[in-house]
Amino acid sequence: MTVSIQNENDVEVGESIPPMTAHAVSVSLPTWKANVGYEEGEDWVVKSMKTGYPRFFIHKTIEAFASDIVSKHGQTSQRAMLFPTHVIAERCQKFIISRLPDEEQHVRIVDLVPISEKARSEELAIISPQVSAVLFPQEAFKVAKQFWQHSGDGVSSRRAEYCHGLFKEGVLVEPSTIEGSPKFCKGPRRYQNKSSIDLGRPADKSNGNIDPQDPTRFVEERFGRNLDISKTRNAKLAVRRRIAGSLTADVGLSEAVSSKSDVNEVAKHSDRSEDDVYLYPCGMSSIFNTHRNLMATKGSLKSVVYGFPYIDTLKIVEKFGPGSQFYGFGSSEELDDLEKRLEGGERFLALFTEFPGNPQLRSPDLKRIRALADKYDFYVVVDETIGNFLNVNVLPYADVVVSSLTKIFSGDSNVMGGSLVLNPKGKHYNELKQTWSRDYEDNHWAEDSIFLERNSRDFVSRIERININAEAICDVLRAHPRVKKVYYPKYSETRANYDNCRTPTGGYGGLLSVTFYSKEDSVAFFDHLDAVKGPSLGTNFTLSSPYVILAHYGELDWCASWGVEADLVRVSVGLEEPRKLVSTFQRALESLSS
Incomplete structure (x- = not known):
């Protein structure tokens, strides 16, 4: 029998989260059945999807552009993947050929740049509007997508x-065709003035632009808040200063970049510098490029992945290097095994770990890991996305700290971003700084940077509220007899490791997971929970998912072998009023008795 569930926060299958947001980074999968249907590729889910998490679902805007590039520069039997630079496109090209060597002659790169040097040196130099497309046979799409x-x-x-x-206007062309090109045009209308939102002008759809009064843009940009692309550099500087700890208050952009000495007491004692903060298109890009640069610095060695990781971290180490030594429990016994291997002469490039892990929220013993790294000379890379740098300070134990700014740093679920911090006091700092100085290229798109800076201004106050809300939800879940276990750093057997890195004012974060004694209870709780549901985390609103189903559907037995249950429900707690949020979870739990 189908149960009708009436929730205030119901969002239809496939709608963006937030709804009517053109560049949303999540998508509504509001029932357990919808999540399974997505993983099974069922039409009623897949064909309804307006968007999806950007690394897993290629945005329709990107697909449309890729299709037009193929139409002009390729063949009907081809598809294209789009990258911000030729160097990155070459990496994709080499990856495809390494997996499909017979296709080598059919995989090529098309570079597209503005039609004149003048264009690149004036207004558009701020945003660098270039694209490099990798064209390949349709049969190679799955490999390219990897x-x-x-x-x-x-x-x-x-x-x-x-x-x-x-x-479309003929302004972005192959470099070989630049001489004698038509007169340069400044591009879509919303970029022709300082403000990228011009509600006072009539719609211009002649070149495929979005109507400035389109409701998706109206909602996304919060009733016309102006975005000035000329302020891109300052926006990026402000973001880097927030990550470095020298900005902890909601201030305007001009104040944020006015003086390097204008920092509070927290910043004066910070062990990170804005000069050692690097921005990337997303969190996974920061991890991927860290692994690539570490190999460039030290050589091609296996890495250790310690603790059950987010899916792509392990895939990066396995597919783009000589492999990994995987310790999926994140236990002290596994560190014992690692130490024996090191004593026996095995050597590793780096140890990658999350603090805390996702989705079991276990915290690794960074103090012991650091001691092993110093003794046996490997790098330590810590992903602090879940803990975030206001709650925990992991930099003293790491050579590199990476984070997804898409999550709680932004909160609005409408922009991607990633960061990487080099530890200036680390044993390997000088050699790593040299590598990054040679290799780093800022590919974070201008308008994305402006959104990210605006979104992150109230980062500190949001973290405080979310920490409080998450603990309140844990109390509700832990008290229910049908709940098997609540995963949260405060209640973990690894709490001491977390507390070792917790900042003086830090809490335990906004992410938790819950398991039940039966699958039926997991499904009932999830379906009745009056919150939006979809991929991602760290949103300003409460967001949940049957995480293991969504992230590991094809390897559930493998997950179970590491103690990760298929029916786990992950909850990213938002900014809702605490009493209302508690009531929401209590009502979902009441469904278990029916």
Whole structure:
């Protein structure tokens, strides 16, 4: 019998989260059945999807641009993947050929740049509107998609939207055709003035631009908040300063970049510098490029992946290097085994770990890991996305700290971003700094940076509220007799490891997971929970998913072998009023008794 569930926060299958948001980074999968249907490729789910998580679902704006590039520069039997630079496109090309060597002659790169040096040196130099497309046979799409997903280095939907407009006008062309090109045009109308939102002008759809009064843009940009692309550099500086700890208050952009000495007491004692903060298109890009640069610095050695990781971290180490030593429990016994291997002469490039892990929220013993790294000379890379740098300070134990800014740093679920911090006090700092100085290229798209800076201004106050809300939800779940286990750093057997890195004002974060004694209870709880449901985490609103089903559907037995249950429900707690949020979870639990 089908149960009708009436929830205030019901969002139809396939709608963006937030709804009517053109560049949303999540998508509604509101029932357990919808999540399974998505993984099974069922039409009623897949054909309803307006968007999806960007590394797994290629945004329709990007697809449209890729299709037009193929139409002009390729063949009907081909598809294309779009990247911000030729160098990244070459990596994708090599990856495809390494998996499909017979296709070598059929995989090529088409570079598209503005039609004149003048264009590149004036207004458009701020945003660098170039794209490099990798064209390949349709049969190679699954392989190309692996590179897109694992590397995180594909173009963003906003970059594609802007560059597609230039391409249609004949402004974005192959370098070989630049001489004698038509007169340069500044591109889509919303970029011709300082403000990228011009509600006072009539719609201009002649080149495929979105109507400035289209409701999706109206909702996304919060009733016309202006975005000035000329302020891109300052926006990126402000973001880097927030990550470095020198900005902890909601201030305007001009104040944020006015003085390097204008920092509070927290920043004065910070062990990170804005000069050692690097921005990437997304969190996975920062991990991918860390692994690539570490191999460039030290050589091609196996890495250790310690603790059950987010899916792509392990895939990166396995597919783009000589492999990994995987310790999926994140236990002290596994560190014992690692130490024995090291004592026996085995050597590793790096140890990758999350603090805390996803989805079991276990915290690794970073103090012991650091001691082993110093003794046996391997790098330590810590992903602090779940803990976030206001709750925990993991930099003293790491050579590199990576994070997804798409999550709680932004909160609005409408922009992608990633960061990487080098530890200036680390044993390997000088050699790593040299590598990054040679290799780093800022490919975070201008408008994405502006959104990210605006979204992150109230980062500190949001973290405080979310920490409180998450603990309240844990109390509700832990008290229910049908709940098997609540995973949360405060209640983990690894809490001491977390507390060792917790900042003086830090809490335990906004992410938790819950398991039940039966699958039926997991499904009932999830379906009755009056919150939006879809991939991602760290949103300003409560967001849940049957995480293992969604992230590991094809390897559930493998997950179970590491103690990760298929019916686990993951909850990213938002900013809702605490009493209302508690009531929401209590009502979902009441469904278990029916």
